[in-house]
Amino acid sequence: MKKSLIALLVATLPAAAFADVTIYGKIKGGVEYVDNGSTKQTNIDDLGSRIGFKGKEDLGNGLKAIWQVETGFGIDGQTRTGSGSGTFANRNSFIGLQSDLGTLRLGNVSNFMDSDMGIVDSWEYRNDALGLGIFTRDGNRLKNSVRYDLPSIAGFSAALQYGTKENKAGTADAITGKIQSDREVYNLGLGYENSGFFGKYSFQREGTAIIDSVNSRRNDKHRLEVGYNANNLLVAFGYQQEKGGLDVVKGSTWYDLVSKGLDLTNVDLTKDVKTREYALTAAYTIGAFTPKFTYARGDKVEIGGAKVNDSGYNQYVLGVDYAISKRTTFGAQYGQIDVKGGVNNANKDLKAFGLNMIHAF
Numbered sequence: 001m002k003k004s005l006i007a008l009l010v011a012t013l014p015a016a017a018f019a020d021v022t023i024y025g026k027i028k029g030g031v032e033y034v035d036n037g038s039t040k041q042t043n044i045d046d047l048g049s050r051i052g053f054k055g056k057e058d059l060g061n062g063l064k065a066i067w068q069v070e071t072g073f074g075i076d077g078q079t080r081t082g083s084g085s086g087t088f089a090n091r092n093s094f095i096g097l098q099s100d101l102g103t104l105r106l107g108n109v110s111n112f113m114d115s116d117m118g119i120v121d122s123w124e125y126r127n128d129a130l131g132l133g134i135f136t137r138d139g140n141r142l143k144n145s146v147r148y149d150l151p152s153i154a155g156f157s158a159a160l161q162y163g164t165k166e167n168k169a170g171t172a173d174a175i176t177g178k179i180q181s182d183r184e185v186y187n188l189g190l191g192y193e194n195s196g197f198f199g200k201y202s203f204q205r206e207g208t209a210i211i212d213s214v215n216s217r218r219n220d221k222h223r224l225e226v227g228y229n230a231n232n233l234l235v236a237f238g239y240q241q242e243k244g245g246l247d248v249v250k251g252s253t254w255y256d257l258v259s260k261g262l263d264l265t266n267v268d269l270t271k272d273v274k275t276r277e278y279a280l281t282a283a284y285t286i287g288a289f290t291p292k293f294t295y296a297r298g299d300k301v302e303i304g305g306a307k308v309n310d311s312g313y314n315q316y317v318l319g320v321d322y323a324i325s326k327r328t329t330f331g332a333q334y335g336q337i338d339v340k341g342g343v344n345n346a347n348k349d350l351k352a353f354g355l356n357m358i359h360a361f
Contacts, residue, residue, distance in 0.1 A: 220243050
């Protein structure tokens, strides 16, 4: 009875109500076996499923109103926070205008690293040993932001974005009680694509903030990606450099996986923290199969120009994808992060093997 009523309701709605509205998304799940040096565990994981709705309206004279609402969720029944929590519009969501002069969006909008880069990370994964979660940690959405994309000309593109610092006083963590405020964020993205060759650059400046109840330094983050992606071949190289407060590494996947065991009691944290990272990915499609390989490296963290021991990493990922159809893909991969020990051997090499299935709609 309920299904009949819903069908009747949909049938009575005017066709214009569905005009120019697209429903899209991905269902991504997998099995991952993880060995962190002390424990071994098999996980059934969601790998970043999402659903989105987007649309547009022609306003005349080449001007269009555009909108998008995208939500990430988990199919494995686990409670999550952030972009995988299932909270409505927790991913790239906005309203805006589009014309021959470019595109203007405001809302919870992806920065250039999230929307236009990350080509070097071609993996599907939950555990960061199976992909470049450390290297791509700053590709995300900027809340309370406005972004303007210039129209593409002869393969060149550019984007400017500003994220406001609405929560200046900060909010106390429910568990630790420590205060953390928002940062004022500026992002610049530049790109070029022609005949399969590409080059992408992003600069992000994050203003001062209160981190752990202490005033933190300003952060400057640069990422460059170049390569070739055409004719069944992908070769991509990425370089990333960050400089600023301790939260450049602490509070990120770098700290969680690599340098969590470091003793920082004698380190002058009033000085700049600096990181350098490199990543190289190669893939080649043969029929329905795409074997691929990634190598990534993080140099030792520098604080005040001095390198901190046991704070770098080397990473390897090897795998293959099989496209069973245009929208469904199976994947298998093995990955390892070599963290070179740690204080009192607190950090271990992280190894993982994963099988996944991805369906796009």
